[in-house]
Amino acid sequence: NAGVTQTPKFRVLKTGQSMTLLCAQDMNHEYMYWYRQDPGMGLRLIHYSVGEGTTAKGEVPDGYNVSRLKKQNFLLGLESAAPSQTSVYFCASTGQGNQPQHFGDGTRLSIL
Amino acid sequence: KQEVTQIPAALSVPEGENLVLNCSFTDSAIYNLQWFRQDPGKGLTSLLLIQSSQREQTSGRLNASLDKSSGRSTLYIAASQPGDSATYLCAVLYYGNNRLAFGKGNQVVVIP
Numbered sequence: 232n233a234g235v236t237q238t239p240k241f242r243v244l245k246t247g248q249s250m251t252l253l254c255a256q257d258m259n260h261e262y263m264y265w266y267r268q269d270p271g272m273g274l275r276l277i278h279y280s281v282g283e284g285t286t287a288k289g290e291v292p293d294g295y296n297v298s299r300l301k302k303q304n305f306l307l308g309l310e311s312a313a314p315s316q317t318s319v320y321f322c323a324s325t326g327q328g329n330q331p332q333h334f335g336d337g338t339r340l341s342i343l
Numbered sequence: 344k345q346e347v348t349q350i351p352a353a354l355s356v357p358e359g360e361n362l363v364l365n366c367s368f369t370d371s372a373i374y375n376l377q378w379f380r381q382d383p384g385k386g387l388t389s390l391l392l393i394q395s396s397q398r399e400q401t402s403g404r405l406n407a408s409l410d411k412s413s414g415r416s417t418l419y420i421a422a423s424q425p426g427d428s429a430t431y432l433c434a435v436l437y438y439g440n441n442r443l444a445f446g447k448g449n450q451v452v453v454i455p
Contacts (some may be wrong), residue, residue, distance in 0.1 A: 235386075262441060270445075273446070273447040279441065319365055321386055323387075328376070329392060329394045330444060331377055331388075331389035331392045332377065332379075332389065332434075334386035334388070336385055336386045337385070337386050
């Protein structure tokens with residue numbers, strides 16, 4: 232099983248550019264999450280989805296948009312990248328009930 | 344606010360010693376508690392999940408306990424090895440929430 236796959240793994244952007252990060256899971260999970268991880272700040276939730284066609288804001292949603300058009304995919308978009316969005320982005324998914332979250336290997340994003 | 348705290352942020356132990364990592368949380372209305380491991384440059388890997396009705400979970404050399412009344416969980420790693428060097432994160436799923444509350448982690452170094 233591939234589990235949770237994130238693409239791309241690395242990306243460098245210039246301020247003002249846009250991009251989309253893709254997360255795909257093959258475990259038929261209902262819930263999907265986007266986090267960012269920064270030194271000293273821990274993991275912070277950006278947006279999440281409780282099922283196909285749904286999205287909700289997390290702790291730090293500003294500057295990001297998401298879409299969950301298919302159950303297996305969760306897209307994170309940056310409309311106009313800013314240096315403050317330089318971070319490592321993790322996607323995770325889980326099923327209903329007492330199931331652990333499964334994480335992807337992350338996307339390292341640098342914005343110059 | 345439903346906070347999760349892990350102290351200390353970093354610790355070192357000699358190989359062979361038992362590792363004891365603590366996690367405290369502020370609200371006893373938890374659905375489950377999860378322990379994760381994160382290696383440098385990688386995503387999080389689920390180690391153990393303890394349901395609210397359970398007192399402990401075990402997997403190999405790992406044992407996690409849960410005391411809701413005192414708001415604490417402890418992860419024990421028996422006979423530590425250099426390969427146990429990593430960051431360990433505790434996360435709590437509270438009733439009524441669809442998302443985990445993460446601690447900032449314990450960075451562990453096992454000295455050969």
